[in-house]
Each structure stands twice: as C-alpha cells, then as structure tokens.
Amino acid sequence: MADAKGGERARPLLCYYGDDFTGSTDVLEALFRHGLHTVLFLAPPTPEQLGRFPDAACVGVAGVGRSMTPDEMERELRPLFRMLKTLEAPVFHYKVCSTFDSSPGVGSIGKAAEIGREVFGGRFVPVVAGVPYLRRYTLFGHHFAAAGDRVYRLDRHPTMSRHPVTPMAEADLLRHLAEQTAMRSALFSILDQDGPMDQVKDRLDRLVADERPELVLFDVLDDERLAKVGRLILEEAGRHGTVFVVGSSGVEYALAGRLGEQASGGGRGAADGDGGPDEAAGRHGADEADRLLVISGSCSPVTERQIAAAITAGYAAIRVPVSGLIREEERAKTMERLAGAARQALADGRSVVLYSASGPGDGAIAAGRAELAARGYRPEDSSRVLGTAMGTLARELVAELGLRRLLVAGGDTSGYVTRELGVYALSCLTELEPGGPLCRAWSSDPRFDGLELVLKGGQVGSPNFFEHVRRGRVK
Numbered sequence: 001m002a003d004a005k006g007g008e009r010a011r012p013l014l015c016y017y018g019d020d021f022t023g024s025t026d027v028l029e030a031l032f033r034h035g036l037h038t039v040l041f042l043a044p045p046t047p048e049q050l051g052r053f054p055d056a057a058c059v060g061v062a063g064v065g066r067s068m069t070p071d072e073m074e075r076e077l078r079p080l081f082r083m084l085k086t087l088e089a090p091v092f093h094y095k096v097c098s099t100f101d102s103s104p105g106v107g108s109i110g111k112a113a114e115i116g117r118e119v120f121g122g123r124f125v126p127v128v129a130g131v132p133y134l135r136r137y138t139l140f141g142h143h144f145a146a147a148g149d150r151v152y153r154l155d156r157h158p159t160m161s162r163h164p165v166t167p168m169a170e171a172d173l174l175r176h177l178a179e180q181t182a183m184r185s186a187l188f189s190i191l192d193q194d195g196p197m198d199q200v201k202d203r204l205d206r207l208v209a210d211e212r213p214e215l216v217l218f219d220v221l222d223d224e225r226l227a228k229v230g231r232l233i234l235e236e237a238g239r240h241g242t243v244f245v246v247g248s249s250g251v252e253y254a255l256a257g258r259l260g261e262q263a264s265g266g267g268r269g270a271a272d273g274d275g276g277p278d279e280a281a282g283r284h285g286a287d288e289a290d291r292l293l294v295i296s297g298s299c300s301p302v303t304e305r306q307i308a309a310a311i312t313a314g315y316a317a318i319r320v321p322v323s324g325l326i327r328e329e330e331r332a333k334t335m336e337r338l339a340g341a342a343r344q345a346l347a348d349g350r351s352v353v354l355y356s357a358s359g360p361g362d363g364a365i366a367a368g369r370a371e372l373a374a375r376g377y378r379p380e381d382s383s384r385v386l387g388t389a390m391g392t393l394a395r396e397l398v399a400e401l402g403l404r405r406l407l408v409a410g411g412d413t414s415g416y417v418t419r420e421l422g423v424y425a426l427s428c429l430t431e432l433e434p435g436g437p438l439c440r441a442w443s444s445d446p447r448f449d450g451l452e453l454v455l456k457g458g459q460v461g462s463p464n465f466f467e468h469v470r471r472g473r474v475k
C-alpha cells in the first residue's frame with residue numbers, strides 16, 4: 001500500500017471509528033499505554049494526511065455517530081467503513097462510550113453494528129462494553145459504571161440514568177440492543193470465560209453453532225478475562241482476515257498487549273513514531289503551562305466538581321449564556337462580551353473556564369431547551385449552536401494570546417472546537433488520568449499546529465483534573 005510520498009505504508013494492526021471525540025482519545029490513550037504508535041484523525045483522512053504517518057500501527061477516525069439519527073449514520077458510516085476497510089487492518093473497531101448510552105433514534109449502536117456486519121462480514125460481531133481500567137463492568141449481560149467511590153448498575157447510575165439525550169433506563173445490554181436492531185444476539189458470560197483457553201474457545205464455537213448469533217456480548221470483570229476476550233477476537237480476525245468489533249476502549253485493552261508485541265517486532269511502537277509526532281515525549285508528564293483555557297459544554301456532576309475546584313484554585317469562571325447564543329439578534333454582542341472577559345483574565349495570567357452549565361441541576365439547561373423549542377430548533381441543535389460558538393471563542397483566544405494548552409470538556413463540544421481550530425489529527429503526548437490524555441494537535445492552520453490539547457468526556461477525571469492538565473502531570 002503506497003503512502004503520499006510514493007513509498008509503501010505498513011498495514012495497520014487496528015483501525016477504529018469513535019462515535020464521539022472524547023471517546024476517541026480514550027482509545028488513543030489505551031493504545032499509547034501499550035506502546036502502539038497511533039494517529040487519530042478528526043475527519044476521514046485524505047491520502048496526503050495518511051501519508052504523514054506511514055508507520056502508524058493503529059489508525060483512528062473520530063466522529064459524531066453518537067449524536068446521529070439512523071439515517072444520518074447510514075449516510076456517514078457506510079462510505080467511511082468502506083474506505084477504512086481498504087487499509088486492510090485485521091481488526092476494525094466501532095468505538096462507543098463505556099456507558100453504552102444510545103437509543104433507537106440517536107446514536108444507535110444497533111444500526112452501526114448492522115452497517116459494520118454488512119461491510120466487513122464475519123461469523124458474528126463481538127460486543128465489548130466493560131473497561132476495568134475505567135471501572136466499567138459487564139456481568140451476566142448487565143452493565144455497571146462507577147461514579148465517585150461507588151459502582152452503580154447503569155439504569156441506577158446518577159448521571160447516565162438521567163442523560164439529557166440518551167438516558168439509560170436498561171442495564172441489560174442485550175435488551176438495550178434489541179430495541180435498536182433485529183440482529184440475533186447471545187451472551188458469552190463470565191463463567192464461559194473461566195478455565196484454559198482451549199476450553200474457552202470451544203465454548204464460544206458451541207455458542208455460535210447452537211445459537212447462530214449475529215452479535216455476541218462478552219462479559220468483562222477483570223483484566224485477566226478481558227485478555228481472553230482479546231485472544232478470541234484475534235482468533236476471529238485470523239479466520240476471516242478482518243473482524244468488526246463494537247465496544248468501548250475495553251476492546252483496545254483486550255487486544256493491545258498482543259498488538260504491542262507485533263508492533264515492537266515491526267519497529268512501530270509509540271517511541272518510534274514517524275519522525276514527527278511527540279508521543280515518546282512522556283509517559284512521565286509534560287511541562288507546566290502558565291495558563292490553561294478550558295471550554296466546557298459538559299453538564300455532568302464530575303465536570304461540575306472540576307469547575308468548582310478550578311474556581312477554588314483561582315481560575316476565572318465565565319458562564320456562556322446559551323439563550324444569548326440562540327437568539328440571533330443577541331449572538332454577536334454575547335460573543336464579544338465573552339471574548340473580552342476571557343481575554344482580560346488570560347492577559348492577567350489567570351487560567352479561564354468558559355462553561356455552559358455548572359452541572360446537571362443547572363437551571364440554564366432547561367431554559368436553553370425551552371428557548372430552542374420556542375424558536376423552532378430541535379433539542380439536538382443545542383450542541384451545534386453552543387459548540388460552534390465555543391469553538392469560535394477558542395480559536396480567537398488561542399490565536400491572539402498564543403496559548404499552548406487547551407482543555408475541552410464534552411464530546412459534542414470537542415468536535416466543534418477542533419473543527420474551528422482546523423485540527424485534522426491527534427497523537428498522544430502523555431497520560432494524565434484515565435480517559436483524559438494530553439495530545440499533540442496536527443492542524444492545517446500553522447497557528448494551531450502543535451497545540452497541546454485534552455478532550456475530556458463528562459465522566460472523566462478527578463476534581464483537580466483541570467489543574468493536572470495545566471501542570472502536565474497528576475502530582
């Protein structure tokens with residue numbers, strides 16, 4: 001396979017599509033931790049962009065499938081899957097959030113599985129939701145996720161059970177998927193994974209022969225069993241040349257050890273890079289930034305605690321009034337006022353948080369939805385209006401003040417902000433906290449090429465995460 005310079009590019013060991021931006025960096029982190037040189041594109045890459053990373057062991061594309069209708073997914077995903085299939089990776093992963101939030105009408109995981117099976121084929125589609133590293137677990141088909149010091153069944157999780165777009169009212173993932181697709185499904189439980197590997201393989205073969213499932217959900221409790229699941233997935237790839245997998249970053253944690261061995265043998269580890277990326281710069285942290293700009297479109301309680309901790313640490317907290325952005329007659333003045341306030345605080349040497357909601361109980365959320373409805377917008381249009389405005393603010397502030405580090409909280413917001421910055425790819429610089437790596441941005445705009453960037457999901461990070469990002473390390 002030729003690269004943009006006319007040479008041969010190596011066949012990737014894994015390709016993936018992330019159904020939101022922050023979740024896509026979660027995979028980037030998982031692969032980086034296992035020494036795999038990985039590039040994450042923020043849109044389908046051109047041949048020239050691919051050619052800049054000829055030795056990448058893994059290639060990802062970040063998308064917004066999580067916020068799409070099934071018709072939108074059909075138009076977006078099918079051609080993208082076909083394009084990525086030409087890279088001939090043995091594993092193709094459709095990456096979803098580790099809390100599996102989705103619905104028949106928005107971000108349908110079932111619809112994505114249907115498209116992937118049609119494009120890639122195979123005996124069945126493995127489904128892996130659990131990630132022990134992130135404290136996400138699947139037991140007898142029911143999914144659990146941590147919040148603070150406790151682990152909750154998903155339908156009782158304090159955040160996911162009340163998600164504003166896709167609230168999770170069902171913890172049984174097979175029942176949840178049955179609402180989204182007519183594909184036959186089966187469970188490979190934690191008990192099926194016990195014992196020697198040859199016995200585990202035999203149990204899976206019997207399950208497939210007896211039940212003829214199109215989807216197989218794998219329980220996940222610990223790293224030992226997760227590694228067995230990874231071996232089963234690679235066995236499927238060996239049988240058919242490629243395997244299409246649906247799941248969280250648990251897929252990468254299942255596979256990365258063995259893929260890392262293959263990458264090291266081929267000189268494609270994270271430390272080798274392509275001569276340009278800074279991935280080897282630090283498993284031990286990055287330099288401290290004098291100021292940090294935080295853009296938050298998240299309304300999770302985790303982000304709420306992080307905003308409160310940042311204020312205590314001296315950050316300037318500036319609320320972004322959604323209603324002022326929705327009303328076209330007020331939008332320009334609202335943007336001018338926000339930019340002025342942030343510019344002054346940053347010029348004074350302070351870090352800044354621009355936020356749309358302080359947490360899930362913030363009255364601004366309901367007020368914004370009411371304003372949208374009154375003006376004929378769909379509820380999902382709020383992400384576009386808010387994200388575009390916040391992306392514009394980030395672009396102006398970073399360019400004008402020469403900021404070198406930016407944190408964006410919220411999956412949809414991350415997509416719009418990176419688009420405004422012309423960022424087409426990310427590579428990992430260092431780990432900070434699980435799910436929130438510090439990345440190097442590759443941009444078509446020289447003002448933002450090399451920007452240090454964190455894209456944080458709503459559930460990611462300790463209360464002091466913003467300061468950890470500014471310092472470039474956890475301690």
